[in-house]
Amino acid sequence: MLVARNPYTGNIVEEYPALTTEQFHQRIGDAYRAFDGWQALTFSERGAVLKAVAAELRADKVRLAETMAVEMGKPVKEGGPEVEKAAFCAEYYADNAEAFLQREELASDASLSYVCYQPLGTLLGILPWNAPAWLAFRYLAPALMAGNTCVMKHDPNVPGSARLIAEAFVRAGAPENIVVNLPIETPQVEEAIRDPRIAAVSFTGSAVAGAKVAAVAGSEIKRTVLELGGSDPCIVMADADLDAAADVAVLSRIINAGQSCIAAKRIIIEERIYEDFCQRLQSRLEKLKLGDPLEMTTDIGPIARADLRDNLHRQVSETVAAGAQCRQGGNMPEGPGFFYPVTLLTEVKEHMCAFKEETFGPVMCAISASDIEEAVQLANETPYGLGAAIWTGNAELARQVADRLEAGQVAVNGIVKTDPRLPSGGIKRSGYGRELGPHGIREFVNAKQIWIK
Known part of the structure; x- marks a missing residue:
């Protein structure tokens, strides 16, 4: 049995049976049988389907945003734009896939x-709960436009969101089973990966889970793309636009209640402006409103699950015990739901x-660096390598530092974000492979060499 729980109230939203082993293999078979007809379509024909799906997403935007709010706590003012971004991703690949995959002499x-x-x-996408629509289409749009069919194993936290995504394809009149929803329990995932009809696996989630997925897929000699955790640094030098830097650092840290792999988690500040910049951060963090994610005035919703909040509080407590200063937040709240206060830790070493460790929640760490050399050293002193700023x-x-930062993407005087037009992914324990852009669509294709005399 799979159980979805509202993180705002702590109450159960839905209990639903997982597919049996026989059922989920049948569903994989449905997607497998749909492949021949789908890959035979032209790019323009596949593109028309993706554009129709994008239109359905936009038409159902309010319901999908509200479902995400109830299932995993994302404020609706963030959920709506997420749906728009997912629709744009579908349209972008509909328009550009043919050029990205054109024959090369x-x-x-x-x-x-x-x-x-x-x-x-037929591909298997194993998806997390923190951006149900966007992360689904980051996987689906390029894979489908390349001619693959897709099995979507979404997180048990977001069953309603997964159903709405699958229903968008039905309402759009897409060929049957080019996308198959697969509600299964975590122990069943290994068997799904091993199904001989699954050609490759896309996984987004923690480094620990990603290692398990990679091991199973590797034993079957199946290609994988892994987008895993991050502990992204954000370096701020004294000659920067400090107000703009503070605005963006706070925005990056608190999107989705801080539950984002590419959030700015470690703010590394040049020593001579350290106190000044910490005050700028705190003044902005203090204005943020925690509350009901269904309310448009809410800036930060709850943490998605109780166990995730418990782990976040452990990380904060251990950091303070080791000598960091807690300038704001840091206390475990009482009452229903899984809220955690916006927290600012300074003097972090x-x-x-x-x-x-990766902190997955509204917890910002401020770190002092004597100069740019120490800032780069601190930025790279992590097992992760997803994004950096x-x-x-x-x-x-800026150009020199961008080259030296150990990350899959670097933003200069801006926010680290995912964009359908640009490749995204990590190094080290943040994973391998790329999603999005022209690079992402080539992850799940056969680059076949043809020689003619």
């Missing part, structure tokens, strides 16, 4: 030699828990 001893990009078959008025310094 290469010189050789043949009369004609070229590489063509062909779909692999490399050996402390919140520096070493640098704020400075020195353009040449």
Whole structure:
């Protein structure tokens, strides 16, 4: 039995049976049988389907945003834009997939030699709860436009969101079973990966879970793309636009109650402006409103689950016990739901828990660096390598630092974000492979070489 619980009230939203082993293999078979017809369509035909799905997403935006709010606590003022972003992703690949996958002629001893990009078959996407619509379409849109069919194993926290996503394809008149919803329990995932009809696996989630997925898929010699956790640094130098940097750092940290892999989690501040910038951060954090995610005035909703909140509080408590200062928040609230207060930890050092571990919640860590060299060293002193940011008025310094930061993407004087037009992914324990952009659509295709004489 799968149980979805409202993190605002703590009450059960829905209990629903997981598919049996026989049932989920049948559903994988449905997607497998849909592959031949789907991959045979032209790019324009597949694109028309994706654009119709995007229109259905927008038409159902309010209901989907409210469902996300109830199931995992995302404020509706964030949920609506998330649905729009998912729709844009579908439209973007509908318009650009053919160009990204066009045949490439290469010189050789043949009369004609070229590489063509062909779909692999049926894919398995294992998705997290923290951005139910966006992360689904980040997987679905490029995979489908390449000609693959998709099995979608969404998180048990968001069954309603997963159903609405699947229903959008039905309402759009998409060919049957090009996307199959797979509500199964976590222990069943290994068997799903091992199903011989699954050609490759896309996984978004924690590094621990990602390692397990990679091990199983590797034992079956199946390709994987892993987008895992992050402990993203945000370096702020004295010559930066400090107000703009503070605005963006706070926004990045508190989106989705801080439950984002690419949030700015470690704010590394040049020593001579450290106190000034900490005050700027605190003044902004103090204005944020926690509350009912269904209310448009709410800035921060609850943490998605009780166990996640407990772990977050452990990280804060251990960091304070090790000598950090808690300037704001840091207390476990009483009452229903899984709220955690906006928390600002200062004087954080490399050996402390919140520096070493990924913090998934509205907890900001401020770290002092004597100069840019120490700032880069601190930024890279992490097992993760997802995103990073640098704020400075020195353009040449920014370019040099961007090259040295160990991350899959770097933002200069801006927010680290995912964009359908640009590749996204990590290194080190943040995973491998790329999603989005022209690079993402080529992860799940066969780059086939053709030699003709």
